[in-house]
Amino acid sequence: MFMKLFIKRLQNDIPLPKYMTSGAAGMDLYAAVNEDTVLKKGEIKLIPTGIAISIDSGYEAQIRPRSGLAIKHGISLVNTPGTIDSDYRGEINLIMINFGARDFIIKRGDRIAQMVINKIETPTIVEVEVLDETSRATGGFGSTGL
Template identity: 75%
Template sequence: MKLYIKRLENAKDLPIPKFMTSGSAGMDLYANVAEPVIINPSEIKMIPTGIAIALPKYYEAQIRPRSGLAIKYGISFVNTPGTIDSDYRGEINVIMINFGSEPFKINRGDRIAQMVINKIEVPEIIEVNELDKTERDKGGFGSTGL
């Protein structure tokens, strides 16, 4: 499988996404901001990454929060994980939210997200009148206890 990455003209100085260790599942994405961006507590901002990608059919890229930003600053994503479909060729943007109590500053080139590539199974869709029963059945939202 090959992942084609294009750095946009305004992001040629930023690193190309890369895996930080040999065992990493996700590669880091960088903030493509011209000037520092402040995300205040409870605020949502879209941050560009300066890249576009081309995935093979039946693959997706999941854009996920970085755990260090989450635990240290309360930074996450509104739509996590974000899905990049195989036919999308636009810039990848990250919709960030500050759940923390202090303003959070994003500088150009900061590592703001990670991208994980997954193969997608395309199921045969079969409509039925009834589904098989299970022990859990329709129980959800805490039905199995703590």
């Protein structure tokens, strides 16, 4: 049985999320800004998508940057990937940032991020006094070489 993604359109002229190719993992999300919005270099802004979703328990929606906007303009998301939990029913908003060299204009209906649906596991939490041994042990950042 396939899971269903229920989408509530909050603004009728904003397209529903869409897979752009048959092999795409993520579906594009669109900007639901009321007017052209300037994202100045170094600036962070909350950008609405005009949709809310309902997904089955045991799933999440991950919100990720679009690679084309990242490479061409330095546009990303501050909390990437962002997680939309299965019990959240509010509008999906994106915390966007401009790492680029120039200001970036977001227009209503622009494709600005992508959403990937993932199955998640909810583990049973078990507190222990000692963890199992590995060859890496507590080696942190850079401990495995370049």
